[in-house]
Amino acid sequence: MAKVEAPYFGARFSLYPMTDRYVPVILGAIDGLRDRGLEVQTDDVSTFLGGDRNVIWSELERVFAAAARTGEHVVMSVLVSHGCPGEEICEIDPLTGTAEAAVDHPGTGVRVSGQWSLYPLGDPGYMDSIYRAIDTTKSEDVFVAGRHFASHVAGDLGEVLQTLRRAFDAACGSTAHVAAHITLSANSPSTQSTNGRSS
């Protein structure tokens, strides 16, 4: 949201392992992240990723899967953003467009519970985009329930992120500037009692 030149697509993420070993869990999960051709900027609160849209989504999935496979209770918070805030003339670079590459899903087999909120900005018809996104998560069978200010999703990490990405990309097709916040949780001791699928 600051007055800095922003890329057309990027993400900020933070990884929270609920263990005394949080430093090695984080370092193990992000190992290799700087070798994928992305712009990577780390500070004491989060890490920014800029570059190819497919690589960014794939790396987010790979990093969280690696952390979850330690067996520790881990949460990842992700902010994804697309578009040209404050620009009157906005030409999205085709290379950062929404075309989805056929990719492996490194998160397949990791069960997650999560919540996300979608923000199509500057668009008086934003609620229509949000309702379409909810319909997408329902049709892909990762929707659990509507919560105040967020939708609850659950399922296989690969399927959940692929679905959220498609819903996000669809919103980018109708609104020039779109942000979303995604929280993913794995290995939570409280998931068993509250994570029932609604469908």
Next chain:
Amino acid sequence: MAKVEAPYFGARFSLYPMTDRYVPVILGAIDGLRDRGLEVQTDDVSTFLGGDRNVIWSELERVFAAAARTGEHVVMSVLVSHGCPGEEICEIDPLTGTAEAAVDHPGTGVRVSGQWSLYPLGDPGYMDSIYRAIDTTKSEDVFVAGRHFASHVAGDLGEVLQTLRRAFDAACGSTAHVAAHITLSANSPSTQSTNGRSS
């Protein structure tokens, strides 16, 4: 974002203590939360708070301060939301309006580093609201730096949250539906090297 009847103001928050003792740290921090007259709904990903605006901000501050004072590295993620999504006729209840009560700040003395993003929704002039919010954080001396998609803030927990609340409330004065995501971090081992104030 789901099709549920939403209150005019509320918050969702999650607390992430990076320690094997995360369960007692969380339970200790939220002790008493259900005695403040708020609506409280907990699931396996986050906790919803609905009710009086002043009480909600005060409780968010108290909960994070209690967690931080354990000395553990703790992070809190907060989503605050105001307004009437999708409503053509929107009358904000004065009791949930933005009038700020003179309150104690239970977070005074707790040093935090954080990032936040503000989303005025359905408003073509949303970037002006965002720039005004950045100016507010600068004038209150909690602004550290602009990041891609977020502003970095730091300082005393009481001052940081009071400033973010004022910036958020100001946006609610010009836009009917406003959301913001706030991440607060305390006792991070990496804060010393990257948390320099810019002013």
